[in-house]
Amino acid sequence: MITITPYGAAGEVTGSAYLVETGSSTILVDFGMFQGDKDDDARNVIPGRIHRMDIDAVVLTHAHLDHCGRLPLLVREGYRGPIFTTPAARDLAEIILLDAAHIMESDFERRRRRSEQRGRKLNRYDQPLYDTDDVTQTLDLMEETEYNAPTRVTKDCSVIFHDAGHMLGSATVELRIEEDNGNERIVVFSGDLGPPNFPYLRDPEPPSKADVLVLESTYGDRDHKSLDDTLEEFERILIEAVDANGKVFIPAFAIGRAQQMMFHLAELIRKQRIPSLPIFLDSPMAIKAVNVYRMHRDLFDAESTKLSEHGQMDHDLRSLVLCTTAQESKQINEATGPFIVIAGSGMCTAGRIMHHLRNNLEDQRSHFIIAGYQARGSLGRRLVDGASEVMIHGERRFVKAKIHTLGGFSAHAGQTDLVGWYAKVAANGTPLTFLTHGEQEARTALKDKLSELYNVNAYLPAYSEHLVL
Ligand SMILES: [Zn+2]
The missing domain is CATH 3.40.50.10890 (Rossmann fold)
Structure with missing residues (x-):
């Protein structure tokens, strides 16, 4: 049995994190930060189930903070396993995570001084989530993995990265999971997908098949201005x-x-x-x-x-x-x-x-x-x-x-691009489809569109919902 549990980006666009549990291993796909909301501090934690499970491996789609930003937290709490990602994603994650740690450290320092002046105590949320050392350790765990090169992740799972065209080094993650009965199941996480013709980047290269697909829906309800x-x-x-x-x-x-x-x-x-x-x-x-x-x-x-x-x-x-x-x-x-x-x-x-x-x-x-x-x-x-x-x-x-x-510079695929990408993945059989990484209206619109065009009934999972495959 395989289960996927989203711990973020379910009905919203930040905090991407998916716990994948197979017969004999536990894999985390992305562990990003929640951003842009006043309640974020309380949500940027390690959920209990991830704490309890011994994570065997992490797979990272790309370097944006809302996809990698909670990883140093995991390392701070003792994670020492591998983090598979592309070489460019690793190099950009270094810049982004060090910057995040630096901002948190200086914010903390400022709050500490202010509290001292006012004779107040700092509360738990005033502490930085992690520091530069945690980031350095996180980067040390990263295993650079090239595109299109099948790589063993755990004893029953390997990964293939496909170019997602969203950011330098960004990837769609294809997990190939061997089940106890000897069958192989292909679980694909689209990651964030880019539009075609984005400067420097290649267009997204979708995998040719998926049994299960977790698809982003950031702009599931509209196309960008040209x-x-x-x-x-x-x-x-x-x-x-x-x-x-x-x-x-x-x-x-x-x-x-x-x-x-x-x-x-x-x-x-x-x-x-x-x-x-x-x-x-x-x-x-x-x-x-x-x-x-x-x-x-x-x-x-x-x-x-x-x-x-x-x-x-x-x-x-x-x-x-x-x-x-x-x-x-x-x-x-x-x-x-x-x-x-x-x-x-x-x-x-x-x-x-x-x-x-x-x-x-x-x-x-x-x-x-x-x-x-x-x-x-x-x-x-x-x-x-x-x-x-x-x-x-x-x-x-x-x-x-x-x-x-100016509205047309987005690094995200618009609705038409998402539908086109989906069609290529589904060409060799309709996958069980989950829509994440989109506000509720956006993913509902994409669900309707996919239903209309391909007669597929995509599911919209909630935070921490166990999806049994
Ligand atoms: Zn992104």
């Missing part, structure tokens, strides 16, 4: 800014989004749609990620391979300025436009974008291009929603700069 339309709008904004000697700021998540924006800027410069104006990559984390991209060029799609092999990309981005130190970042304030700044965080909640907002939000010639998802409550969301004034680090700023929201 990339072509989005790029046209992007170009228009840049030209307007250049003509007026304006400044363009792009709040961007350091890994994936920042490189994607650089790719599109390189293309516009190459095609001479915009001049080669200064582009400040104002994010130490994004700069580190650029180096990981360079190390894993073998994963690029054909177009990016060609562009990077012949040095074309470096030539296109000859005006790129890497800002590693805080001093270098501050110097941007002295520069005159036109120029472009890519800085974190993507939702304007922290990081260097904050000082650019403070200094430029009241400047009518400045442009802020919001290219990613903005969670409710974030400053980015308030700007997108048209706030006329906002507070930044306790200072009031009137929003006079132009705020643009």
